[in-house]
Amino acid sequence: MQVEKQDKIGNYRWRIVVLLFFATTINYIDRQVLGILAPQLQQQFGWSESDYGFIIMAFQIAYAVGLISMGTLLDKIGTRLGFIIAISLWSLAGMAHAAARSVFSFSLARFALGIGESANFPAAVKTVAEWFPKKERALATGIFNSGPNVGAILTPLLIPVIALELGWEWGFIITGALGFIWLLFWIPMYRKPELDKRLSDAERRHILQDDTEPDATKLPWKSIISYKQTWGICLARFLTDPIWWFFLYWLPKFLNSNHNIDLTNIGLPLIIIYMVSIGGSIFGGWMSSFLINRGKNPVAARILTIFLLALLVVPIFFASFTSSLWLAVALISMATFAHQGYAANIFTIVSDIFPKSAVGSVVGLSGFAGAIGGVLFSGAVGVILEITGSYYVIFGIASVAYLLCWLSLQLLVPAHQKIQLPQI
Structure with missing residues (x-):
């Protein structure tokens, strides 16, 4: 009887979440292409370690700026147009890497990519809120949020083949074009449910069933930053987000420099690492x-x-000392496994202690803190590698970052205190 009832409601909303899944997958593919090609490009263009660090910083600065501005823009122009602008920008920026030849031009392309890509998660979350009743939003979010892991697995499979057969430029051009293919589906398929004539009346009522509930008052960040819990969560993200960025952008270079892994054989180690992280x-x-x-x-x-x-992250310190590729992969896999498990909990802590009207603000603010940490760490990684020629200092920092994160939560986020913010 339940299946029959669901059939009568309709399932068009699940087609929308499939589109969000593919957008998020493309988002991660486009941002990771540079990391896969980095050893080849560094050799071809003579980049120093600091040069590469500055290129990565350009993306992260733009991403940080976007995280605190895109939500407001999306609220003004809507998710349909917002996604069209964002994915067009990041797709063009991704393709523009193919024309870059200097550190400045690569940095400029990365900056534009970061601005465009920063809109993906705010737009996807907003789309889910528009198209799903509250009781289905967690499942819908879980579906589209599996895109990053899929993207991280597909990229080392696709890019080496493209680069070896057609040249590195085509790695950026082909992956950048994926966004425009996605738009061919998004533009005709997406309307707000109130306006979409393809919806049955039953499914529209199902989607909009929460509309009778009063909207929570939106609270500005200045009304929540006085709480130590906010700072504890922001500090946790500041300490740990840079480690995940490091995994995304520097692992191919580490595997190349320490274990002679190149485009012909990089796929399997990275696939193992990101499969374990799931x-x-x-x-x-x-x-x-x-x-x-x-x-x-x-x-x-x-x-x-x-x-x-x-x-589980502590043993990663030894990854830079071992001569065994697979032992290094195992140690790194333990760390990425731990990071993803940590991420599943740090987001939920926010909703555990803050009222719903403040969750978005706290998540956005903590994401900004994490992005700033990523900017600083990327610059530091390049300088450290130039000075030491080794990854041991970097892996040493990674090995203690999550313990420091835990300590910040332990000290600043009391377990039994739920925050009640004043309404304004």
Whole structure:
């Protein structure tokens, strides 16, 4: 009977979330192409380690700026037009890498890519809010949010083949073109559910069933930054987001310099690393839920889970010392597994302690803090590699970052205190 009822409602909204999944997958493919090609480009153009660090910083600065501005823009122009502008910008920027020849021109292309790509997650979350009732939004978000891992797996499979057969420029051109192919589906398919004539009346009522509920008052950041919990979460993201950025952009270079891995054989190590990281996201969510079901306070359960995962990152310090490729892959995989499990909990802590009207602001503010941390760390990585010629300092920083993150949460995010913000 339940299946029959669902059939009568209709399922057009799930086609929309499939579009969001592909947009997010393309988003991660486009941002990761440079990391895969970095060893070849560094040799061809004579980049120093600092040069590469500055190129990465350009993307992260733009991404940080975009994270605190795109939400407002999307609210003004709507998700349909917002996505059209954003994916057109980042696709053109991705393709523009093919014409770049200097550090400045690559940095300029990366900056434009960062501005465009920063809109993806705010736009996707807003689209889910428009097209799904509250009881279905978590599932819809989970579907589109699996795109980053899929993108991280597909990129090392696709880019080496394209670059070796056609040249590195085509790696950027072909992946950049994917966004325009996506627009061929988005433009005709997407309208607000109130206006979409392809929806049945039953599905439209189902989607809009929460519209009778009053909207929560939107709170500016200045009304929440006085709370130590906000700073604890921002500090956690500031410490750990740069490590994930490092994994995305510097692992191919590390594998190349330490283990002679190039475009012909880079696929398998990276696929293993990111496949393991998918398991971390599932484990992190399961672990905290297990502790909660055993009677532990939700926030305390998540902070304890983060501590246990932080311990898995500590051995990554030895990844720069081992001569075994697969031992290094195993140590890095443990760290990416832990990061994804941590991420599943840090986002949920926000909704555990802040009212719904403040969740978006706290997530945006903490994401900005993480992006700033990424900017600083990328610059530092380039300088450290030029001075030391080794990754041991960098992996040493990564090995303790998550323990420091746990400490910031332990000190600044009391488990039994839920924040009640004043309405304005």
